[in-house]
Amino acid sequence: MSKAIILVMDGLGDLPDAKGYTPLSAALKPNMDRLAEEGATGLFSAIGEGVVPGSDTSHLNIFGYCHEKYYPGRGPLEALGAGFSLKEGDIAFRANFATVENGKIIDRRAGRIPTEEAKAFAKHVQKLRVGTGIDAIFQPTVEHRGILVLRGKKLSPGITPTDPHSTGALPKSVPLDPKDRDAKRTAEALNKFTKMAMQKLEKAKENKPRRKPVNAIIARGAGTYVKIPSLYDRFGVRGACIAGGALYRGVASYVGMDVVNVNGATGTFETDLKAKGKAAIQALWSHDFVFVHVKATDSFSHDGNFDGKKNMIAKVDKEMVPILLRGNCHIIITGDHSTPVKRKAHSGDPCPLLAWGPDVRRDGSTKFDEFSCAKGGLGHLHGTELFHTMLNLIGKGQMVGT
Amino acid sequence: MSKAIILVMDGLGDLPDAKGYTPLSAALKPNMDRLAEEGATGLFSAIGEGVVPGSDTSHLNIFGYCHEKYYPGRGPLEALGAGFSLKEGDIAFRANFATVENGKIIDRRAGRIPTEEAKAFAKHVQKLRVGTGIDAIFQPTVEHRGILVLRGKKLSPGITPTDPHSTGALPKSVPLDPKDRDAKRTAEALNKFTKMAMQKLEKAKENKPRRKPVNAIIARGAGTYVKIPSLYDRFGVRGACIAGGALYRGVASYVGMDVVNVNGATGTFETDLKAKGKAAIQALWSHDFVFVHVKATDSFSHDGNFDGKKNMIAKVDKEMVPILLRGNCHIIITGDHSTPVKRKAHSGDPCPLLAWGPDVRRDGSTKFDEFSCAKGGLGHLHGTELFHTMLNLIGKGQMVGT
Numbered sequence: 001m002s003k004a005i006i007l008v009m010d011g012l013g014d015l016p017d018a019k020g021y022t023p024l025s026a027a028l029k030p031n032m033d034r035l036a037e038e039g040a041t042g043l044f045s046a047i048g049e050g051v052v053p054g055s056d057t058s059h060l061n062i063f064g065y066c067h068e069k070y071y072p073g074r075g076p077l078e079a080l081g082a083g084f085s086l087k088e089g090d091i092a093f094r095a096n097f098a099t100v101e102n103g104k105i106i107d108r109r110a111g112r113i114p115t116e117e118a119k120a121f122a123k124h125v126q127k128l129r130v131g132t133g134i135d136a137i138f139q140p141t142v143e144h145r146g147i148l149v150l151r152g153k154k155l156s157p158g159i160t161p162t163d164p165h166s167t168g169a170l171p172k173s174v175p176l177d178p179k180d181r182d183a184k185r186t187a188e189a190l191n192k193f194t195k196m197a198m199q200k201l202e203k204a205k206e207n208k209p210r211r212k213p214v215n216a217i218i219a220r221g222a223g224t225y226v227k228i229p230s231l232y233d234r235f236g237v238r239g240a241c242i243a244g245g246a247l248y249r250g251v252a253s254y255v256g257m258d259v260v261n262v263n264g265a266t267g268t269f270e271t272d273l274k275a276k277g278k279a280a281i282q283a284l285w286s287h288d289f290v291f292v293h294v295k296a297t298d299s300f301s302h303d304g305n306f307d308g309k310k311n312m313i314a315k316v317d318k319e320m321v322p323i324l325l326r327g328n329c330h331i332i333i334t335g336d337h338s339t340p341v342k343r344k345a346h347s348g349d350p351c352p353l354l355a356w357g358p359d360v361r362r363d364g365s366t367k368f369d370e371f372s373c374a375k376g377g378l379g380h381l382h383g384t385e386l387f388h389t390m391l392n393l394i395g396k397g398q399m400v401g402t
Numbered sequence: 403m404s405k406a407i408i409l410v411m412d413g414l415g416d417l418p419d420a421k422g423y424t425p426l427s428a429a430l431k432p433n434m435d436r437l438a439e440e441g442a443t444g445l446f447s448a449i450g451e452g453v454v455p456g457s458d459t460s461h462l463n464i465f466g467y468c469h470e471k472y473y474p475g476r477g478p479l480e481a482l483g484a485g486f487s488l489k490e491g492d493i494a495f496r497a498n499f500a501t502v503e504n505g506k507i508i509d510r511r512a513g514r515i516p517t518e519e520a521k522a523f524a525k526h527v528q529k530l531r532v533g534t535g536i537d538a539i540f541q542p543t544v545e546h547r548g549i550l551v552l553r554g555k556k557l558s559p560g561i562t563p564t565d566p567h568s569t570g571a572l573p574k575s576v577p578l579d580p581k582d583r584d585a586k587r588t589a590e591a592l593n594k595f596t597k598m599a600m601q602k603l604e605k606a607k608e609n610k611p612r613r614k615p616v617n618a619i620i621a622r623g624a625g626t627y628v629k630i631p632s633l634y635d636r637f638g639v640r641g642a643c644i645a646g647g648a649l650y651r652g653v654a655s656y657v658g659m660d661v662v663n664v665n666g667a668t669g670t671f672e673t674d675l676k677a678k679g680k681a682a683i684q685a686l687w688s689h690d691f692v693f694v695h696v697k698a699t700d701s702f703s704h705d706g707n708f709d710g711k712k713n714m715i716a717k718v719d720k721e722m723v724p725i726l727l728r729g730n731c732h733i734i735i736t737g738d739h740s741t742p743v744k745r746k747a748h749s750g751d752p753c754p755l756l757a758w759g760p761d762v763r764r765d766g767s768t769k770f771d772e773f774s775c776a777k778g779g780l781g782h783l784h785g786t787e788l789f790h791t792m793l794n795l796i797g798k799g800q801m802v803g804t
Contacts, residue, residue, distance in 0.1 A: 015761045022763075047802045049783055050790030054803025067803060074804045221804060340761075346801060348794030349763070370763050374442070374779030 004289040004330040004357070004394050005280055008062065009316060010055070011298030012335025013351040013370060014309070015342060023297075023309035023341065024352060025369035029317035031325075032333060032354065032368040039356030040363040042378025044334045044386050050348040058336035059251040063291070064235065064387035065228070072254070073157055073223020074247075079147045081250025084139055086225040091155045091186060093219035095138065095148040096163060097121060100198065100216040105167050109144040110214040117206065118144060121214050124200040131189040138197075138217065141246065148219045150189050156182035156224070162194055163218035170194070170216065190219065230256025237396050240283035242276050243267070243293035252291065258283075267295035269312060277323030284327050288394060292324070301339035309341060330357030330393045333368070334386065353378060353386070359393050404796050406691045406732040406759070407682055410464065411718060412457070413700030414737025415753040415772060416711070417744060425699075425711035425743065426754060427771035431719035433727075434735060434756065434770040441758030442765040444780025446736045446788050452750040460738035461653040465693070466637065466789035467630070474656070475559055475625020476649075481549045483652025486541055488627040493557045493588060495621035497540065497550040498565060499523060502600065502618040507569050511546040512616040519608065520546060523616050526602040533591040540599075540619065543648065550621045552591055558584035558626070564596055565620035572596070572618065592621065632658025639798050642685035644678050645669070645695035654693065660685075669697035671714060679725030686729050690796060694726070703741035711743060732759030732795045735770070736788065755780060755788070761795055 014022035045051070046058035047067070056077050057067035075092035086092060097118055099107040113121075122140040130136045134152035141147060158176045173190040175183030197217045207213040231239050233256070241252030241259045244267030249259045262279045264272030271294070280290045294316055300308035324331055335351035352373035354365075363377025381389060391397050416424035447453070448460035449469070458479050459469035477494035488494060499520055501509040515523075524542040532538045536554030543549060560578045575592040577585030599619045609615040633641050635658070643654030643661045646669030651661045664681045666674030673696070682692045696718055702710035726733055737753035754775035756767075765779025783791060793799050 016763060020764060043781070048790065049787035050792070050794040050799055052794065052799040052801040054801055057803025071803060343797065347797075348790060348799035371765065371779070374763060374765050374781070375777070380781045 002394050003284050003287075003327070004332060004390050005284070005292060005324050005327055006062065006289060006390060007292045007294070007320075007324065007331065007333045009294045009297040009313065009333070009335050011301045011337060011339030011346065013338025013349050014301070015338070015340040015347070015349060017306065017342070022370050023306055024313055025371060027310045027313040027317070029314055029368065031317045031321040033366070035321070035331060035333070035356040036354050036365040036368040036372070038362065039354060039360040039365070040378050041365040041368060041373040041376030042353045043350035043373055043376070043380040044353040045350045045380065045382050046336055048382060049350070052346050052348045053337040054346070055247055055336060056251060059248055060255070061383045062336060062386060063231065063239070063251065063255045063257070064384050065255055066384055070228055072225060074221035075147075075223040076225040077223075077250035077254055078221065078247055079149060079225070079250065080253045081246030081248070082139060082141045082147050084147050084149065086149065087151065088226055089153070089155065090225045091150040091157050091222055092225055093148040094221040095146045095217050095219045097144045097146070097214050098216045098218050099212050099214065100170055103170055105164070105170050105216070105218065107212060108163070108167060108218065111212050112143050113214060115140070115143055118146070120206050121201060121204060122146065124204050125197045125217065128193060128196050130192040130196065131185065134189045136189065136193040146217070148193070148217065150186060150193075152189070154182045155186045155189070156180060157186070157222035158183040159187040159190065159222055161220035161222065162190060163220040165220070170218070193217075228254065232256060235391060235396060235398065237288040237391065238286070240287040240290045241293070242279050242283065242290060244271055245293065245295050248293045257291070258287065268299070269296045269308070271296065273316060273319040274323060277320040280324060281327045284329060288396065289390060297335070298339050301341050302344050304341050304344045306341045330355065330359065330390070332386070332390055350380060353381065355389070355393065357393060405686050405689075405729070406734060406792050406796050407686070407694060407726050407729055408464065408691060408792060409694045409696070409722075409726065409733065409735045411696045411699045411715065411735070411737050413703045413739060413741030413748065415740025415751050416703070417740075417742040417749070417751065419708065419744070424772050425708055426715055427773060429712045429715040429719070431716055431770065433719045433723040435768070437723070437733060437735070437758040438756050438767040438770040438774070440764065441756060441762045441767070442780050443767040443770060443775040443778030444755045445752035445775055445778070445782040446755040447752045447782065447784050448738055450784060451752070454748050454750045455739040456748070457649055457738060458653060461650055462657070463785045464738060464788060465633065465641070465653065465657045465659070466786050466793075467657055468786055472630055474627060476623035477625040478627040479652040479656055480623065480649055481551060481627070481652065482655045483648030483650070484541060484543045484549050486549050486551065488551065489553065490628055491555070491557065492627045493552040493559050493624055494627055495550040496623040497548045497619050497621040499546045499548070499616050500618045500620050501614050501616065502572055505572055507566070507572050507618070507620065509614060510565070510567070510569060510620065513614050514545050515616060517542070517545055520548070522608050523603060523606060524548065526606050527599045527619065530595060530598050532594040532598065533587065536591045538591065538595040548619070550595070550619065552588060552595075554591070556584045557588045557591070558582060559588070559624035560585040561589040561592065561624055563622035563624065564592060565622040567622070572620070595619075630656070634658060637793060637798060637800065639690040639793065640688070642689040642692045643695070644681050644685065644692065645697075646673055647695065647697050650695045659693070660689065670701070671698045671710070673698065675718060675721040676725060679722040682726060683729045686731060690798065691792060699737070700741050703743050704746050706743050706746045708743045732757065732761065732792070734788070734792055752782060755783065757791070757795065759795060
């Protein structure tokens with residue numbers, strides 16, 4: 001019992017509907033309710049009370065890394081998640097293939113081109129020299145998405161993005177601080193890349209049959225990659241990550257966790273929950289804790305689909321939780337943030353939290369939902385406190401003083 | 403429902419009397435109790451657990467401004483509240499007309515002279531040159547009170563006050579750090595002002611008919627005025643302030659809120675609660691949130707008047723809360739600090755807190771008082787967390803990360 005599984009259902013927390021129900025409170029979830037009854041509940045805020053967590057910063061905190069100290073920006077985390085081999089000092093971006101007409105972005109996703117087609121286009125812009133000693137390296141990922149990395153000396157992420165997050169004028173990148181020379185150099189390199197990529201993509205033979213050309217790459221989420229002390233360095237524990245989404249795999253790999261590949265783990269409603277559960281049990285053999293991520297709860301929230309979210313929770317309860325119980329280990333269940341279906345966006349409301357296992361002090365909880373968790377004996381955990389609570393459960397809590 | 407009203411009853415929190423009642427728990431307040439039943443409760447500590455908040459620092463935190471970063475001292479806040487047009491770098495003080503005899507203060511309030519009489523005396527000391535390039539500007543406010551501002555270059559608030567907060571010797575101001583040249587210069591200017599003001603007031607014809615002359619001005623609460631980023635700059639929201647007391651208006655205006663004038667808002671038991679409620683509803687049209695302040699609860703506490711405080715709470719419940727409900731918005735009710743009637747002073751006990759509206763997770767609370775709030779689902783909010791919780795309720799929570 002000296003091990004733990006942390007199950008994160010993305011965007012789990014919600015707000016009451018007109019009848020006072022949340023997807024979690026309305027879901028049929030006898031297994032989770034039993035764990036609450038046998039264990040303890042509480043609330044979890046990955047950043048602070050009322051503050052809206054991003055998906056990247058929240059997971060850093062879940063893994064024990066305070067975002068204020070360790071957040072490198074979204075780009076490097078996505079790059080790591082895509083398996084990009086980053087070097088220290090690289091500036092990484094999330095990038096999109098887009099369609100530009102007369103200098104204006106008319107489609108930020110170039111018609112959501114299929115992954116295979118995107119790969120063909122990517123060959124034209126794989127590696128370009130975009131400044132003295134600066135290379136731009138592009139790697140496609142899923143559909144229109146990809147990773148852009150600027151590699152060279154004296155680069156800075158202090159620049160504006162070339163992806164305006166909407167259609168309209170294609171913006172040039174500029175330094176956030178006009179006096180920042182490194183940022184100026186980086187913005188110039190990014191603008192050079194934009195220009196060269198457009199020239200190369202315009203000429204690409206793959207565009208001939210297309211009505212809407214794939215003729216630009218726009219970038220956002222700049223961040224510098226720096227190696228940080230691993231989970232093992234800091235806490236003496238080894239963790240494994242089981243997640244379909246690239247970002248979660250990226251954060252895990254950034255903090256030195258092992259990322260496990262699971263066939264059928266897609267990050268959608270159809271994801272193979274049983275396969276993920278089994279992989280978690282297997283990973284427990286060689287790790288102190290295993291993080292399991294379920295994405296679809298958040299996707300349903302963003303779509304405003306109450307029943308979809310409710311059913312996904314029920315499915316996790318039925319198909320995954322019984323398998324996790326075979327791990328004979330402590331189990332923690334929570335969300336990284338709330339995504340209320342009525343808001344279709346992340347919110348600052350705390351997430352329900354549940355801890356189960358022999359070293360959990362029972363608190364008389366009877367259910368696992370937003371309302372009963374607010375009165376649970378675990379109280380309200382913030383930031384990295386959840387991770388420290390997990391460490392303590394498995395007997396690896398850090399001593400301060402002697 | 404994307405707006406909110408924050409109702410602060412000053413000094414609301416209290417301690418149990420011999421029978422175990424607090425003014426809030428003993429008050430007849432069916433409306434607030436219903437809001438608790440339909441919403442959620444908790445506790446609020448404006449500074450920290452057990453720490454005694456000042457009225458200035460607590461309101462800064464209520465508006466989302468951590469006092470450790472943004473507190474400018476009491477003087478500038480009072481000056482802003484009095485409508486004094488401060489310039490950056492001004493050193494502002496709270497000042498009193500006083501009566502001095504043989505170099506000793508015999509009355510710190512010069513017999514609490516009426517406002518109109520004070521205005522006449524103030525004309526003699528409106529603006530004095532008190533050092534090279536340093537002006538002292540005095541503006542009377544209510545009764546014996548006023549604002550003193552030292553304006554000039556290289557001034558510092560690091561000096562001792564000339565108001566000893568008791569009768570006895572009239573102190574000279576000295577720099578807190580003897581090596582601080584700017585503070586030395588400022589203390590000298592203040593001492594020069596004290597001397598010049600005494601000379602001018604002694605000669606004032608208004609003193610002829612008086613047995614107890616108004617012959618000195620003593621100052622305290624030195625602080626430098628610096629412009630800070632507004633609520634709109636920081637959070638993208640517009641707030642309005644409805645308060646009778648100058649200090650609350652000053653803090654609100656310091657953070658860039660609009661201060662609304664309400665006829666009959668006096669800050670006393672007789673204050674026109676209905677007029678304040680109606681003004682709040684009106685201000686909601688053009689603002690994201692409205693702060694409504696009720697002072698008399700605190701005044702009764704300072705007088706040790708249990709029934710007065712209890713009756714004031716009942717009056718707010720009966721006369722103001724029903725009007726606030728017409729705003730069709732989220733409602734938060736709390737205090738800035740506790741002022742137990744048995745102590746007649748601020749204390750570090752947390753304040754009861756209540757949140758109501760469609761996006762509040764009901765927590766099964768049935769009453770609004772110190773005892774039931776301690777078990778409420780909102781938990782215990784500290785410092786700026788209350789403001790962030792309000793922002794999140796109205797869908798304006800800030801995202802950290804992406």
